[in-house]
Amino acid sequence: MRLQGKTAIVTGAASGMGRSIAVLYAAEGAKVAVSDINLEAAEKVAAEIREAGGEAFAIKTNVTSEEDIEQLIDRTVERYGTLDILVNNAGIMDGFVPAGDLTDELWERVFAINTTGPMRAIRKALPIFLEKEQGVIVNVASAGGLNGSRAGAAYTASKHAVVGLTKNVGFQYAIKGIRCNAIAPGGVATNISAAMGQPHPFGMERAMMGMGVNPRIGEPDEIAKVALFLGSDDSSFVNGVVVTADAGWTAY
Secondary structure (H helix, E strand, O other): OOOOOOEEEEEOOOOHHHHHHHHHHHHOOOEEEEEEOOHHHHHHHHHHHHHOOOEEEEEEOOOOOHHHHHHHHHHHHHHHOOOOEEEEOOOOOOOOOOHHHOOHHHHHHHHHHHHHHHHHHHHHHHHHHHHHOOEEEEEEOOHHHOOOOOOOHHHHHHHHHHHHHHHHHHHHOHHHOEEEEEEEEOOEOOOHHHHOOOOOHHHHHHHHHHHHHOOOOEOHHHHHHHHHHHHOHHHOOOOOOEEEEOOOHHHO
16 A cells, blocks of 8 residues: 555546556555546546545546646645645647647647646645645656657647656755656557547658557556556655656667
8 A cells, every 4th residue: 555645636537547547546545536627437437446445536627727727636635635646647649740730729739738737736736745845746748758759749849848847846846855757658558549630641650650669559557557656655766757668669
């Protein structure tokens, strides 16, 4: 029970990696706020956790809304008394749209969800962590945040920004007992592409060139185990880093 007595928020927790993280955190003793824009699906995850003997509640959160993010953290603290672990997992793809065809609307939407949302959640959580001089932030970045063409221009830039944010927060608040790390998953079997729409032919063709060297597609539960390590005291000396979880894909 590596998270016994801890309270955690997981965004984008209704499916995929977020769901797996929420379920595993609860199994390891954490009280979990299952946050997602799809409340019905989040309720199912929370119910699953409770049926297994864990403690969780679902809350609808649109991470593009600062009001929603503030309500998420406020309600979690009201319900469980504090916050110990923040997992910024919610994210979207960009349809592999290259820079030449990128619209302001797509750029702003991808950044609002993938980058601004995590920043606002971190900003809201920091006073809680600073008061007790401890707290853990786990950001879900991407192999696309380490390399140039795992997606389109907007997604790639947004995840590079998450990596930079992670390192900045990790170092600056290290002396305050706060850790901030990120996971960079490779190809994982999730539904993130479901809302992507029709992929851009040129952008997708260029991005898919590297798939031939991808050893395999990962499972959400495999990413959850990395999130458990980063969220627990097992990683007490790990801060400001990005843990790549991709079966060795980016090692090529």
